Amino acid sequence: MAAALITGASTGIGREFAYLCAEAGYDVVLVARNEGKLQALAAEIRQKTGRTAYVFACDLSDPHAPQALYDDVICSKIDVEVLINNAGYGMLGKFAELNAAEQMQMIQLNIHALTCLSRLFLPAMIENKRGKILNVASTAAFQPGPLMAVYFATKSYVLSFSEALHNEVSESGVAVTCLCPGPTATEFDKRAGATMTKLFKGAMDARTVAKQGWNSLKANKPLVITGRKNAAMAFMTRFAPLQMTATFARKVME
Numbered sequence: 001m002a003a004a005l006i007t008g009a010s011t012g013i014g015r016e017f018a019y020l021c022a023e024a025g026y027d028v029v030l031v032a033r034n035e036g037k038l039q040a041l042a043a044e045i046r047q048k049t050g051r052t053a054y055v056f057a058c059d060l061s062d063p064h065a066p067q068a069l070y071d072d073v074i075c076s077k078i079d080v081e082v083l084i085n086n087a088g089y090g091m092l093g094k095f096a097e098l099n100a101a102e103q104m105q106m107i108q109l110n111i112h113a114l115t116c117l118s119r120l121f122l123p124a125m126i127e128n129k130r131g132k133i134l135n136v137a138s139t140a141a142f143q144p145g146p147l148m149a150v151y152f153a154t155k156s157y158v159l160s161f162s163e164a165l166h167n168e169v170s171e172s173g174v175a176v177t178c179l180c181p182g183p184t185a186t187e188f189d190k191r192a193g194a195t196m197t198k199l200f201k202g203a204m205d206a207r208t209v210a211k212q213g214w215n216s217l218k219a220n221k222p223l224v225i226t227g228r229k230n231a232a233m234a235f236m237t238r239f240a241p242l243q244m245t246a247t248f249a250r251k252v253m254e
């Protein structure tokens with residue numbers, strides 16, 4: 001049976017992706033660090049959708065984790081047809097003052113794990129002429145982000161990488177989509193230390209965001225920006241100097 005592997009499935013947008021994939025008839029491979037939450041979600045999914053749900057608890061900021069996860073999935077003879085690289089986090093504060101190790105781990109998770117997992121699963125998808133990869137970036141991808149400098153830069157990478165990959169595999173039967181959510185009601189703002197910013201006022205709900213991503217992946221769209229206002233803002237940044245967009249981004253972060 002074809003399966004969908006979702007990173008960051010324990011909460012937020014990833015949890016909704018897990019449901020959407022199971023409802024669409026895929027078995028699901030749930031990945032995050034919190035095994036208890038994943039096991040509870042797996043039980044719910046089995047009960048509500050009748051699909052098989054596997055749990056692989058791991059810390060994807062460990063540089064060796066993506067390969068170990070891939071090896072475990074292959075060993076378990078799971079046929080991954082859909083890869084959703086969703087796990088990620090941000091940190092609010094000045095680059096020089098935030099915990100250095102945590103910022104490097106963010107780069108490992110947001111960039112390295114996403115790239116490694118894409119590289120590991122894509123060749124079989126191309127060979128089978130079927131497969132889907134959804135990479136979760138952010139509206140942060142479109143401009144520099146003072147007070148979240150590393151996070152914004154990691155999401156620019158995800159956007160650029162995904163657009164290039166979409167182009168490379170366009171004739172292969174494999175779909176690649178980049179999802180750019182704006183502020184969404186999840187655990188993200190708590191982990192980022194950003195609950196007090198103006199940014200999360202009027203945040204979208206995680207189910208709507210995941211659904212837009214999933215529908216765009218099914219249609220093999222290269223890019224989806226959730227919410228009309230977010231899409232308009234992302235479009236406008238194309239015509240503004242980087243310094244101006246950086247100043248604006250800082251204002252909403254304070």
Ligand SMILES: NC(=O)c1ccc[n+]([C@@H]2O[C@H](COP(=O)([O-])OP(=O)(O)OC[C@H]3O[C@@H](n4cnc5c(N)ncnc54)[C@H](OP(=O)(O)O)[C@@H]3O)[C@@H](O)[C@H]2O)c1
Nearest residue numbers: 008010011012013032033034060088138183184186187188
């Ligand atoms: N919420 C927003 O406003 C927003 C806006 C734009 C983009 N995004 C992006 O959307 C994606 C999903 O975030 P979310 O909003 O749903 O936030 P969330 O509720 O905090 O979910 C993040 C998920 O990633 C997992 N995760 C975190 N660190 C991990 C690690 N080292 N190894 C493996 N899994 C890890 C978390 O589970 P564990 O803690 O159990 O590991 C959780 O399942 C992220 O890439 C984020 O950057 C979010």
